[in-house]
Amino acid sequence: MQLVNRLQVPARTIMTPGPVEVDPRVLQTMSSSILGQFDPSFTSLMNETMNQLRQVLQTKNHWAYPVDGTSRAGIEAMLCSVIEEEDKVLIPSFGRFGGLLTEIAERCGAEVYLMSCEWGSVFDPEDVIKELKKVQPKVLAMVHGDTSTGRMQPLQEIGYACRELDVLLIVDAVATVAGTEVKTDDWKIDGLITGTQKCLSVPAGMAPLTYNNRIEKILLERKSIEKGLISPSLTLSGSERRIRSNYLDLSQLQDYWSPARLNHHTEATTMLYGLYEGLRIILEEGLEVRYARHRLNERALVAGIEAMGLSLFGDHQFKLPTVTCVNIPDGVDGDSVRMMLLDEFGIEIASSFGPLHGKIWRIGTMGYSCQQRNVLLTLAALEAVLLRHKVKVNTGEGVQAALDIYQNTSVTV
Amino acid sequence: MQLVNRLQVPARTIMTPGPVEVDPRVLQTMSSSILGQFDPSFTSLMNETMNQLRQVLQTKNHWAYPVDGTSRAGIEAMLCSVIEEEDKVLIPSFGRFGGLLTEIAERCGAEVYLMSCEWGSVFDPEDVIKELKKVQPKVLAMVHGDTSTGRMQPLQEIGYACRELDVLLIVDAVATVAGTEVKTDDWKIDGLITGTQKCLSVPAGMAPLTYNNRIEKILLERKSIEKGLISPSLTLSGSERRIRSNYLDLSQLQDYWSPARLNHHTEATTMLYGLYEGLRIILEEGLEVRYARHRLNERALVAGIEAMGLSLFGDHQFKLPTVTCVNIPDGVDGDSVRMMLLDEFGIEIASSFGPLHGKIWRIGTMGYSCQQRNVLLTLAALEAVLLRHKVKVNTGEGVQAALDIYQNTSVTV
Numbered sequence: 132m133q134l135v136n137r138l139q140v141p142a143r144t145i146m147t148p149g150p151v152e153v154d155p156r157v158l159q160t161m162s163s164s165i166l167g168q169f170d171p172s173f174t175s176l177m178n179e180t181m182n183q184l185r186q187v188l189q190t191k192n193h194w195a196y197p198v199d200g201t202s203r204a205g206i207e208a209m210l211c212s213v214i215e216e217e218d219k220v221l222i223p224s225f226g227r228f229g230g231l232l233t234e235i236a237e238r239c240g241a242e243v244y245l246m247s248c249e250w251g252s253v254f255d256p257e258d259v260i261k262e263l264k265k266v267q268p269k270v271l272a273m274v275h276g277d278t279s280t281g282r283m284q285p286l287q288e289i290g291y292a293c294r295e296l297d298v299l300l301i302v303d304a305v306a307t308v309a310g311t312e313v314k315t316d317d318w319k320i321d322g323l324i325t326g327t328q329k330c331l332s333v334p335a336g337m338a339p340l341t342y343n344n345r346i347e348k349i350l351l352e353r354k355s356i357e358k359g360l361i362s363p364s365l366t367l368s369g370s371e372r373r374i375r376s377n378y379l380d381l382s383q384l385q386d387y388w389s390p391a392r393l394n395h396h397t398e399a400t401t402m403l404y405g406l407y408e409g410l411r412i413i414l415e416e417g418l419e420v421r422y423a424r425h426r427l428n429e430r431a432l433v434a435g436i437e438a439m440g441l442s443l444f445g446d447h448q449f450k451l452p453t454v455t456c457v458n459i460p461d462g463v464d465g466d467s468v469r470m471m472l473l474d475e476f477g478i479e480i481a482s483s484f485g486p487l488h489g490k491i492w493r494i495g496t497m498g499y500s501c502q503q504r505n506v507l508l509t510l511a512a513l514e515a516v517l518l519r520h521k522v523k524v525n526t527g528e529g530v531q532a533a534l535d536i537y538q539n540t541s542v543t544v
Numbered sequence: 545m546q547l548v549n550r551l552q553v554p555a556r557t558i559m560t561p562g563p564v565e566v567d568p569r570v571l572q573t574m575s576s577s578i579l580g581q582f583d584p585s586f587t588s589l590m591n592e593t594m595n596q597l598r599q600v601l602q603t604k605n606h607w608a609y610p611v612d613g614t615s616r617a618g619i620e621a622m623l624c625s626v627i628e629e630e631d632k633v634l635i636p637s638f639g640r641f642g643g644l645l646t647e648i649a650e651r652c653g654a655e656v657y658l659m660s661c662e663w664g665s666v667f668d669p670e671d672v673i674k675e676l677k678k679v680q681p682k683v684l685a686m687v688h689g690d691t692s693t694g695r696m697q698p699l700q701e702i703g704y705a706c707r708e709l710d711v712l713l714i715v716d717a718v719a720t721v722a723g724t725e726v727k728t729d730d731w732k733i734d735g736l737i738t739g740t741q742k743c744l745s746v747p748a749g750m751a752p753l754t755y756n757n758r759i760e761k762i763l764l765e766r767k768s769i770e771k772g773l774i775s776p777s778l779t780l781s782g783s784e785r786r787i788r789s790n791y792l793d794l795s796q797l798q799d800y801w802s803p804a805r806l807n808h809h810t811e812a813t814t815m816l817y818g819l820y821e822g823l824r825i826i827l828e829e830g831l832e833v834r835y836a837r838h839r840l841n842e843r844a845l846v847a848g849i850e851a852m853g854l855s856l857f858g859d860h861q862f863k864l865p866t867v868t869c870v871n872i873p874d875g876v877d878g879d880s881v882r883m884m885l886l887d888e889f890g891i892e893i894a895s896s897f898g899p900l901h902g903k904i905w906r907i908g909t910m911g912y913s914c915q916q917r918n919v920l921l922t923l924a925a926l927e928a929v930l931l932r933h934k935v936k937v938n939t940g941e942g943v944q945a946a947l948d949i950y951q952n953t954s955v956t957v
Contacts, residue, residue: 203808335612399614411550
């Protein structure tokens with residue numbers, strides 16, 4: 132038997148698109164002792180978490196709760212609970228996570244209609260609406276902010292069109308909720324999923340989601356009660372339209388999150404403590420103030436990157452405010468730069484996926500990581516590392532440009 | 545905007561079949577700051593967790609890692625990754641969690657052959673083997689310890705027969721791993737799943753599992769690479785035999801847990817810290833010593849319950865050592881007793897499901913909750929609450945009988 136050492140976590144500044152740093156208040160709360168899943172102290176915590184989630188997700192929906200899994204568990208829960216064999220699903224994809232929606236919808240048995248655009252741009256809503264009318268899908272599934280390309284898709288026009296055409300709009304808002312405006316109800320989003328490890332600044336492992344009664348109607352039609360929870364003498368419906376997953380079956384999950392508390396899984400106690408405290412911090416800060424903080428740090432970072440002499444990737448008009456994509460200068464080994472940032476400075480930035488791997492760096496400004504100190508230190512360290520990689524930069528100017536922004540701006544809502 | 549109070553967790557002694565109390569060392573470790581998912585400090589933590597898991601699961605399998613979700617996420621990951629449309633699956637079910645296996649296998653598209661026995665008993669291995677030969681399934685899926693009835697199924701004979709007949713044996717060992725002997729390799733188990741919130745004594749939210757190369761072979765045949773991770777120019781295989789879930793696709797998860805680190809989800813950082821420390825505590829204690837501790841506390845609890853004048857539910861020969869099921873005396877409101885235990889003493893015990901609800905109480909002795917102090921206090925409190933419910937008990941005798949066990953036994957391995 133080999134015994135291993137106790138965990139030793141080195142100090143890190145995490146400037147990736149997630150997982151990001153977590154407010155120590157969240158970690159302290161997570162060190163509270165365990166409560167049983169049916170303990171009234173715990174079930175009221177579940178209810179209060181739902182209340183807070185509704186506020187952060189800007190919705191009046193009754194259903195707003197986390198799925199116990201990372202973000203894509205929430206996305207799959209939403210899609211597999213709604214999509215039935217051969218349902219038409221339209222997916223306008225502008226990056227890796229549109230690809231993920233496609234992959235999941237296909238595995239759910241959907242007939243997927245894929246729209247693509249070049250990575251680095253987004254869709255003209257008119258083009259999506261045109262396709263919507265042509266395809267007449269049951270569901271339009273779309274990413275709000277795709278971290279792989281650092282772009283954000285305007286959704287309001289598309290949302291209105293979906294409602295008018297009686298199409299369900301399901302949105303992956305993992306990269307945007309609590310970092311920039313996401314108006315679930317105002318934008319007519321029927322189902323929305325987010326994750327804990329980005330702008331919510333809670334450790335990875337939960338996927339909060341919300342949906343309205345248009346989606347709930349489908350869930351109730353497809354619902355069955357789990358074998359073993361009912362007396363064996365009762366007949367099980369075993370509907371033809373049964374949801375393919377048990378773990379990710381929202382019709383059963385909502386019973387667990389309702390006063391019936393019909394047992395499904397065992398809620399992830401400590402993660403829920405963390406989510407509760409993370410949401411509390413967000414609401415204390417205030418959504419508008421929080422969005423403004425994210426904008427300010429983004430502005431400072433962008434100013435610093437450009438002053439240094441680097442260029443940004445993608446269509447600036449649709450830049451995702453929580454991720455900044457930087458073109459890797461010709462001839463530079465992007466991974467070597469990232470490695471040196473981590474090894475020498477304890478600062479982490481990200482690469483990207485698929486066609487963009489080796490082409491761009493991605494710097495996140497999300498949640499608790501999104502603070503002046505982190506932005507300034509990242510710029511200073513990046514300059515030093517680029518110099519070591521023999522890249523010509525405008526020495527000293529990056530940090531100065533960012534400081535200018537901070538010193539000349541008061542955070543305004 | 546309504547602001548809510550900070551989390552306040554009341555003191556609890558948790559004597560249910562999970563979630564159970566957690567060693568403060570685990571919670572302290574979980575309050576460590578976040579590491580990025582590709583940070584070498586984090587990926588080596590992933591590797592060391594795999595190493596420790598192999599030891600706790602008593603296997604030489606290469607693949608041993610957690611799924612980021614509660615126990616049933618692990619069960620569904622295993623079943624949906626192995627089972628294909630119309631595969632024959634034999635499920636001998638002796639409680640609620642056999643029902644869960646059935647439910648999940650059906651949703652995977654399996655042709656399920658269900659064997660049932662009365663709740664409170666288990667199967668004669670010979671009967672299972674007879675059915676195995678008749679049905680010739682691809683998979684035999686079975687629960688090791690079913691907490692709903694408090695029974696444990698002997699597996700070794702069945703395991704040998706499965707290997708001989710070339711049937712895959714998949715075992716839900718959620719209630720037994722780290723509390724009583726589970727020999728993955730020696731019993732010829734091909735795939736085994738456990739959960740964190742029972743005898744591992746880590747908060748709920750992860751499902752460690754292991755599987756051998758017989759299962760890996762199927763995974764590799766069904767594997768596909770996620771859209772968005774490969775260049776769009778490459779063809780996607782989109783195999784006919786594609787696994788229905790993305791989140792629970794073990795063929796993709798094992799790439800994430802391999803040196804390739806092909807991105808799938810974002811690993812649940814803080815939960816992994818907890819699992820690492822929880823496994824470390826188990827291996828420090830030593831598996832044999834730990835099993836002996838569980839046996840001792842079970843003996844004391846059983847002695848106390850019987851001395852008090854209560855009777856145990858089910859076939860004693862196949863009692864699950866980590867859960868003790870007590871018949872609720874006639875005319876007593878079982879839920880009222882549980883409520884009073886919680887409200888007045890801060891002690892939680894469980895009811896059961898389906899046909900056993902209102903018939904039995906279930907008292908867990910699992911992991912960190914499984915300690916002398918907890919057993920003695922639970923017996924004392926239960927006596928007091930039963931007296932308040934006008935139940936005739938042998939006053940004072942329960943605790944004395946348990947104390948006798950503790951004072952006359954040295955923990956032997």
